[in-house]
Amino acid sequence: MLKRLDSSEIVFKIIAYFFLTVFALFCLYPFVYSLSASLSGADAMERGKVILWPLQVQFEAFSAVFAERMFWVNYANTLFVTFYGTIFSVITTIMGAYTLSKRGLPFRTFLSFFIVFTMWFVAGFVPQYLNYLATKNFFNLFTNDNKWVVVVAMGMAAFNVVLLRNAFENVPKEIEEAAIVDGATESQLLRKVYLPMSKATIATITLFYAISRWNGYFWASVIVDNANQMPLQVFIRNRLSEILNGGEGAFKPPLGANYTAMSFVYAMVVVAIVPIIVVYPYIQKYFAKGVNMGGVKE
Amino acid sequence: MDSIMSIELEKLLDENERNYWKVTGKKMLKHWRLYLLFLPLFLTFLLWRYFPIYGLLNAFQVDVGAENIPVSQRAFAGLYNFRLLMFGSNSADFWVAFRNTFVLSFYGLLFGFPVPIILALFFNEVKNDVVRSGFQVLTYLPRFISMVIITSILTLLLQSKTPGTDTPGVVANFLANIGIISRENAEAGILGITRYFRPIFIISGIWENAGYASIVFFAAVVMIPKSRYEAATIDGANKWAQIRYIVLPGMASTIMIMLVLRIGELLNVGFEKVLLLQQANYAETNIISTFVLRMAGIYGGGRGNQALASAADLIAALLSMVLVLGSNFVVKRITKVSVY
Numbered sequence: 304m305l306k307r308l309d310s311s312e313i314v315f316k317i318i319a320y321f322f323l324t325v326f327a328l329f330c331l332y333p334f335v336y337s338l339s340a341s342l343s344g345a346d347a348m349e350r351g352k353v354i355l356w357p358l359q360v361q362f363e364a365f366s367a368v369f370a371e372r373m374f375w376v377n378y379a380n381t382l383f384v385t386f387y388g389t390i391f392s393v394i395t396t397i398m399g400a401y402t403l404s405k406r407g408l409p410f411r412t413f414l415s416f417f418i419v420f421t422m423w424f425v426a427g428f429v430p431q432y433l434n435y436l437a438t439k440n441f442f443n444l445f446t447n448d449n450k451w452v453v454v455v456a457m458g459m460a461a462f463n464v465v466l467l468r469n470a471f472e473n474v475p476k477e478i479e480e481a482a483i484v485d486g487a488t489e490s491q492l493l494r495k496v497y498l499p500m501s502k503a504t505i506a507t508i509t510l511f512y513a514i515s516r517w518n519g520y521f522w523a524s525v526i527v528d529n530a531n532q533m534p535l536q537v538f539i540r541n542r543l544s545e546i547l548n549g550g551e552g553a554f555k556p557p558l559g560a561n562y563t564a565m566s567f568v569y570a571m572v573v574v575a576i577v578p579i580i581v582v583y584p585y586i587q588k589y590f591a592k593g594v595n596m597g598g599v600k601e
Numbered sequence: 602m603d604s605i606m607s608i609e610l611e612k613l614l615d616e617n618e619r620n621y622w623k624v625t626g627k628k629m630l631k632h633w634r635l636y637l638l639f640l641p642l643f644l645t646f647l648l649w650r651y652f653p654i655y656g657l658l659n660a661f662q663v664d665v666g667a668e669n670i671p672v673s674q675r676a677f678a679g680l681y682n683f684r685l686l687m688f689g690s691n692s693a694d695f696w697v698a699f700r701n702t703f704v705l706s707f708y709g710l711l712f713g714f715p716v717p718i719i720l721a722l723f724f725n726e727v728k729n730d731v732v733r734s735g736f737q738v739l740t741y742l743p744r745f746i747s748m749v750i751i752t753s754i755l756t757l758l759l760q761s762k763t764p765g766t767d768t769p770g771v772v773a774n775f776l777a778n779i780g781i782i783s784r785e786n787a788e789a790g791i792l793g794i795t796r797y798f799r800p801i802f803i804i805s806g807i808w809e810n811a812g813y814a815s816i817v818f819f820a821a822v823v824m825i826p827k828s829r830y831e832a833a834t835i836d837g838a839n840k841w842a843q844i845r846y847i848v849l850p851g852m853a854s855t856i857m858i859m860l861v862l863r864i865g866e867l868l869n870v871g872f873e874k875v876l877l878l879q880q881a882n883y884a885e886t887n888i889i890s891t892f893v894l895r896m897a898g899i900y901g902g903g904r905g906n907q908a909l910a911s912a913a914d915l916i917a918a919l920l921s922m923v924l925v926l927g928s929n930f931v932v933k934r935i936t937k938v939s940v941y
Contacts, residue, residue: 329808330812333808434648434652
């Protein structure tokens with residue numbers, strides 16, 4: 304028997320599809336426009352003719368971005384911070400969360416509280432700022448590369464520790480006991496039992512860390528003072544403000560070029576987003592998982 | 602007699618106590634590897650989360666200007682900074698920031714909270730998995746783009762009319778064309794006009810977050826057993842009745858939890874976004890965090906009064922802690938589930 308669709312159901316379906324389509328377009332439009340604007344010619348941009356599709360297509364804005372040495376230096380810095388920062392954070396989190404997951408360990412509650420408390424109370428900006436400056440001075444004794452300050456001192460997230468601790472706590476005790484009977488050491492237990500059984504959560508926190516490293520802006524912008532060590536986000540931000548404020552030394556397309564300074568900024572934006580868009584389809588399901596784990600535990 | 606008894610008892614308790622510490626000590630020795638594993642995490646949190654808390658003392662000390670005097674050696678000033686902040690000659694700026702923080706997050710909650718719930722209801726209506734995940738993936742996307750990029754795009758889309766161009770940014774132009782904003786405002790740049798700051802912040806917040814926030818609600822909708830819909834259909838319930846009596850009650854606990862958690866986050870307005878969107882009228886669009894950063898001269902240059910900035914920060918941090926803990930307590934009460 305065919306299911307009879309009530310008229311109210313049809314109406315609701317139409318509303319749902321309509322609303323979702325509109326909302327999806329609303330989400331997508333700024334990115335599509337950025338791409339179009341970066342590819343449109345100077346005249347079309349200045350006359351405000353570009354609405355959706357690129358007009359008078361040119362690739363000079365992209366060439367100008369690609370020719371910019373500092374853009375690539377800072378791009379490499381962001382890759383550096385994302386790579387080493389994620390490794391550092393994930394390993395630290397795995398080791399710490401493993402300890403926190405051991406029921407019956409003396410002072411476990413205290414150590415858990417030690418981590419969780421930082422989610423509730425954050426020391427203000429001024430002390431954090433002075434603390435990071437002191438850290439930078441200390442690091443400068445060993446290396447002049449301030450990227451290491453960003454890697455080590457910034458970006459640990461208590462939320463991710465809690466997420467992983469909960470996942471480790473859900474590893475069945477029987478399996479752990481069986482491994483211990485078989486003579487597994489602590490490190491074998493962690494590597495051979497806990498890690499394989501918490502793969503999804505580890506993937507999730509790795510991606511959380513990687514995204515926040517890739518996107519990191521504020522502290523890097525105020526702590527790192529050498530332009531050669533700035534992350535990409537700072538570079539893009541500074542370029543944009545220069546161009547909008549029209550100050551001295553702001554980027555201007557060379558005479559006779561067929562693109563505007565705005566197209567240049569849009570091109571930078573597009574190049575900065577591309578890595579996210581490329582990996583995004585593969586990783587987004589882990590984010591959905593991460594949210595549903597949501598740190599909620601029994 | 603009595604005293605002897607109590608001495609005996611005390612001895613016994615002592616023994617127990619000593620045994621407890623002996624056992625605990627042995628346990629700790631046995632598991633020293635676990636503590637060693639915890640050490641790096643402990644150190645990162647101690648050095649960069651807990652040490653700064655000590656520095657908050659400067660909220661109760663005189664401002665030392667540019668002089669490099671450690672916190673431990675500064676003169677004590679009691680509540681002077683707090684009084685100056687709240688009742689001093691420049692207190693108006695602080696109260697504007699204070700009010701902005703609450704108003705911005707309250708409206709953000711009011712308009713932003715229902716959207717992901719509605720999205721989840723509609724996602725559930727799309728029965729084709731490929732089409733649905735297509736919609737979902739598109740709506741989550743802005744969440745993963747960095748704040749600098751998000752605000753850069755917003756700034757460009759809403760940009761003023763610059764010399765040599767015919768129109769303001771494409772979205773500002775569109776809004777002026779359909780008459781939502783006046784053409785003069787669009788051409789002057791609406792980001793710099795105080796009364797447009799909130800709507801811009803909130804609507805772009807929905808753009809960024811609604812899709813991602815719908816994940817939790819969608820999971821709740823999917824959990825509702827099919828049999829309930831079937832039973833309702835047999836009873837002649839149409840779609841509206843199903844939503845009213847099955848779907849919404851089925852989501853109620855998730856909605857409650859998320860609402861309470863969001864209320865706990867009321868003071869955590871994304872400061873990066875405000876900072877990056879602010880124009881020359883920042884005194885009117887400041888929230889507490891950006892007020893602190895500018896007052897301390899950490900952002901935007903110039904060194905203000907760091908002790909005063911810290912006083913403002915401490916007030917915000919304490920209020921925020923009360924809200925977060927309060928909301929966690931309520932969630933625990935509703936669900937018997939601890940959030941952390």
